[in-house]
Amino acid sequence: MAKIALFPGSFDPITLGHQDIIERALPLFDEILIAIGENSDKTTLFDLDQRVAWITEAFAHEPKVRVVTYQGLTVTFAKANNSQFLLRGLRNPSDFEFEKSIAQANRQMESDLETVFLLTSARYAYISSSIVREVIRHGGDYTVFVPDSVRIA
Secondary structure, eight states, rough: OOOOEEEOEEEEETTTHHHHHHHHHHHGGGEEEEEEETTTTTTEEESHHHHHHHHHHHTOOTTTEEEHHHHHHHHHHHHTOOOOOOEEEOOOOHHHHHHHHHHHHHHHHTOOEEEEEOOOOOOOOOOOOHHHHHHTTOOOOGGGGGTTTTTOO
């Protein structure tokens, strides 16, 4: 059976930290689904199609990566796509505490779904999509935080 990991997030926008986690996870899995969640309670800066295009372009060279979108519970989507693993990146201790609670709840709902945590490389640990959005809103140079595919007109 293929080892399929689901890497869920809003990716608003994808950052070098996200890219780092995905690239380092590639040897661990047969396929990685980058799953862009549509959360009606969350206001995004970039529309879904734009986020899909940026991520698709960033990983166009990688046949083991597929970009998908979903609504609803992550565990339900993971099960429907035969994912046995959820991939999550950790930048700091507060990320761990937050992600641990989610992983435990997910495991309670779907006992066959294992969460795999990778520590973000130190050079990207300070980058978050929230910081990038703030830099963009104020006209700063966001390009030092995101893959080359992220270009804003």
